[in-house]
Amino acid sequence: MTKKNAIDEFRKLTPQEILAFPQGLYDDSELLAAFTELKDEPERATAILELILRSPDHSEEIDYSQIYQDVIENYKADEPAKALGWAYARLVWGEQHDPGDEQRFYDYREIAEVYLGLGDLNTGLALYLRSLRMDPGDLWAYNTLGLVLPDFGLAELALPALKCGLSLVKHPDFESLQDQLQQLYEEAQDFFQRNDPPSRLGQVDPALLAAFQAQLAAPAPTSPDDRLTVPYLPPVTELLAAGSQLDQDLRTRILAEGKLIASELIHLAFDPDLQDTPAPAQAIALLRELRSTMIDEFTEISSWLERADGNWRIIGKTDLLGKTGGFTHAELENYASEPRYAFGVRLAAFESLVKRAEKFPEFRDEVIALARTLLTRPQAYEASEEEMLGFVISMALDLDARELIPEVKAAFEEDRVDPMVIGMDYVYKEWELGPTPSARPRRDGLDLLLKCVACGRQRHHFVHYVLVDTVTLEAQREGQEFVYPAYIMDHEIVCKCGAIDRYDLTHHAFIRLTDERHRDKLIESMVSPGVQVEDFKPHPRVFFFEAAALGERMHPFKGIEEYRRRIALKPGDARLHIGLGNILRLLFRYEQALDEYHFAYELAPSDLHVLVTCALGEHDLGNKDAARQMYEKIVALESAAGRGPFSRHVSDECKVAVQGLYALRRGKLSSWEVPIYNAQGKPLPVLRPTPPHKEKGDEKPPFSAKKKRHRWR
Secondary structure: OOOOOHHHHHHOOOHHHHHOOOOOOOOHHHHHHHHHHHOOOHHHHHHHHHHHHHOOOOOOOOOHHHHHHHHHHHHHOOOHHHHHHHHHHHHHHHHHHOOOHHHHHHHHHHHHHHHHHOOOHHHHHHHHHHHHHHOOOOHHHHHHHHHHHHHHOOHHHHHHHHHHHHHOOOOOOHHHHHHHHHHHHHHHHHHHHHOOOOOOHHHOOHHHHHHHHHHHHOOOOOOHHHOOOOOOOOOHHHHOOOOOOOOHHHHHHHHHOHHHHHHHHHHHHHOHHHOOOOHHHHHHHHHHHHOOOOOOOOOOOHHHHHHOOOOHHHHOOOOOOOOOOOOOHHHHHHHHHOOOOOHHHHHHHHHHHHHHHHHOHHHHHHHHHHHHHHHHOHHHHOHHHHHHHHHHHHHHHHOOOHHHHHHHHHHHHOOOOOOOOOOHHHHHHHOOOOOOOOOOOOOOOEEEEEEEOOOOOEEEEEEOOEEEEHHHHHHHHOOOOOOOOOEEEOOOOEOOOOOEOOEEEOHHHHHHOEOHHHHHHHHHHOOOOOOOHHHOOEOOOEEEEOOEEOOEEOOHHHHHHHHHHHHHHOOOOHHHHHHHHHHHHHOOOHHHHHHHHHHHHHHOOOOHHHHHHHHHHHHHHOOHHHHHHHHHHHHHHHHHOOOOOOOOOOOHHHHHHHHHHHHHHOOOOOOOOOOOEEOOOOEOOOOOOOOOOOOOOOOOOOHHHHOOOOOOO
């Protein structure tokens, strides 16, 4: 089943339906494209962003921190409890994917602000206080206090905070923030003097207020060299030395301060310097206990806490998949195996399993068993699985899983692997399996990678010449829809699915169709928009023409269809067979062209137009004896009618026949010329090229010699 487009699908869904949409069916780039398209609809757009943050996918190309921030901001005013859940989720994401003091302290301050928005001034200020105690020289902390506190009726606290910030003149960011800090200070004074919004300082716990004011009054580091950052404060610091058995009194005190220290416990769970100690596991256990009292805070990280057992950080976590936490072996197998999931999700899941098996040999047999299943199950014979099979084989090489050699060989021999991912030659070389059964490379044409538009398969096809319909090409460049390809190969392109001549050029093919001296420039254009494709010179085997049929501009494939439609209505019209044969001849479909000429001759053996066309066709493409007989028949018929070669009124047909007989005696081509040239000024070749499946010297006998049912009379 073809997967729908994310944009079209989400445009029809309500925000609630989007939030309930199954995760993993689209990768994050597809979801982000849907968000961009629908961003003018705030509720639906926010729901898509939430779906991205809950998705199992993870891409290095996406700024997830900004997506978290956008979701938090969207909920801050009207639904601060949801904003709080996403703020904690971003903290966990940062610890897992982008660790560092700067990101962590930013998340601490964000969580504190959301608590203020919820009306919990004491928790918010207490979190700001802990952040200041961890890094009293953080200029950005004072900047944040100056921005946030006045809006919540706490301008009286913002003033000393901004004074501290203005005193950090040696901070590396001071110069860029000085003007803003001064402006915030003046605004805070105005808020305080006008008492607008009204002061809420009286709602703050007196002990907390005193501690906050004391911290602001303490001297801040005057030099970056004196700045000291600590990751934890009591009572969390006591947990570091607690051992595997947690003292009940310490446990009680930590749980009592849950909202104030949950952020530090999250950092502790990920702290790489403490992974060989019992502390991270103790932190996870305490966070689990806090879930009953911190329901809003842990809404988006509950699944991580649920699965964070034992050495989850070493075995379960993967940087390739997921925003927070890890995955069980069964979950990764499910993502890798199910075709309904986005390809990027499936690939990351399988790669995660391979990396897990590389680190922990006990998983190796399970991963190899999964690879064998993916290579042999019924779905492995579908076109949609060929790219996945290519990566499975590639990662089997990384794992040196030689146990899979029979299955890998079978996949290649049965033509079930996307050649753009990995080739048989490479696998045989890496595993030293001997010479590959693939054909030796040829130099008398072009090896093009074409993609079937019917089933999506990508396959290499050898061609000698390529015709380009300039009308279709121009329409393509203007963004118009087109049914037929602009690039026409010199033989039918038949796909495994049965589709004929239904293909698109891949980037690989487009590069091959460029003159070798210009290929580097073409590749550059694929990453540099300033380089125009029109500037490139095509390969000498590429010929441009303006296709026409039945007296009008028409793509040759459409012309073939139209001729066949008319022949079905008037099967006895020899001229229709001639017209169809001429198009086929132009496209190098020589055997088919001769077949049409033969039908035309049997229908109208005395029609001079038919006779001349058949003779020219046999002269260049088929049986030269038959061509000679046809030329002689034309001369005889015209001589009997008084229009022979020695007549003053010699007919054009007779002239062509005489020229043909002369050319035959000298072993030359007929006078039939096709006025089509390549970029180098060479005419379209008339001689039949070597068949794609044969080497020189192995040519088949002339077409008309083997077709006994057609006899020239």
